[in-house]
Amino acid sequence: MSRPTKHAPERGDARNRLLEAARDIVRKQGFAATTVDDLCKAAGVTKGAFFHHFKSKDALGxxxxxxxxxxxxxxxxxxxxxxxxxxxxxxxxxxxxxxxxxxxxxxxxxxxxxxxxxxxxxxxxxxxxxxxxxxxxxxxxxxxxxxxxxxxxxxxxxxxxxxxxxxxxxxxxxxxxxxxxxxxxxxxxxxxxxxxxxxxxxxxxxxxxxxxxxxx
The missing domain is CATH 1.10.357 (Tetracycline Repressor; domain 2)
Incomplete structure (x- = not known):
């Protein structure tokens, strides 16, 4: 396992990218139609990164x-x-x-x-x-x-x-x-x-x- 301090900046950046992706995608297609996969793809992060920052899609909302x-x-x-x-x-x-x-x-x-x-x-x-x-x-x-x-x-x-x-x-x-x-x-x-x-x-x-x- 990598040391948390080494990857903390990357995790923070991933969180912001996911929020920016949500901002853009939800306005285009709505919250229900937006999947975790959609958000991860747009943000360029893994599902693991998503669930590291948000326990659920609703938490992301x-x-x-x-x-x-x-x-x-x-x-x-x-x-x-x-x-x-x-x-x-x-x-x-x-x-x-x-x-x-x-x-x-x-x-x-x-x-x-x-x-x-x-x-x-x-x-x-x-x-x-x-x-x-x-x-x-x-x-x-x-x-x-x-x-x-x-x-x-x-x-x-x-x-x-x-x-x-x-x-x-x-x-x-x-x-x-x-x-x-x-x-x-x-x-x-x-x-x-x-x-x-x-x-x-x-x-x-x-x-x-x-x-x-x-x-x-």
Whole structure:
């Protein structure tokens, strides 16, 4: 048996490769259709390496959801929609940024945790909960800007809160992904974001305009 210290870096790299493989393959073909063999082949590791890091496919699913949370959290934290000084402009810039992320490659722009939770919400509660932490956690990152926009614009929300609106953003985004998959057409997801932009402008009493890519 080789000494653990000698191969520790390789094992760590294998774990990340498996998580990256899960991120890509599950978005293409779903969790149920993704096999351990698929993941090992894509990651270039053996089954022994897989089961060294993950006791089961479900354990990999939980870890993949957490990996998605960590990597996308860092990505969105550094995204340019935080730049505008006006909080309402930041809210619109977020929507524009999410729209700009939609490419013609549907698996590339859709959400791993959204895909996971749609499949396993009733059958794999640990994966469902990890995916929920990711989705609700991302929604929470928008609440401060929405609250600040309410204050700056001097509006009085009627039956909605920063939390409920931030979660509605995720409802529209995830729903747009589903429509894009159902119609095999990314434009359906773009349309959903355009409607969200108009809806938010109406909520804040701002004239809704045809989408131009300008968040102001």
């Amino acid at each position: 939980v870890a993949a959801a957490n990996f998605w949370t960590d990597t996308t959290g860092a990505f969105f934290e550094g995204a340019p929609y935080h730049a505008p000084s006006d909080p309402f402009d930041r809210v619109l810039a977020y929507i524009a940024f999410r729209r700009a992320m939609i490419t013609n490659d549907i698996p590339e722009f859709t959400c791993l945790v959204g895909t996971l939770v749609q499949e396993v919400h009733a059958t794999a509660p640990e994966i469902r909960d990890a995916a929920g932490v990711s989705i609700f956690g991302h929604a929470e990152t928008l609440e401060a800007d929405i609250a600040a926009a309410i204050e700056v614009r001097g509006i009085s929300p009627d039956g909605w809160t920063p939390q409920s609106l931030s979660r509605h953003f995720q409802t529209v985004i995830q729903g747009g992904f589903i429509l894009a998959k159902a119609g095999n057409d990314p434009e359906l997801a773009r349309d959903a974001l355009d409607h969200l932009d108009r809806y938010v402008r109406c909520l804040f009493g701002v004239h809704a305009v045809a989408y131009s890519g300008d968040p102001r």
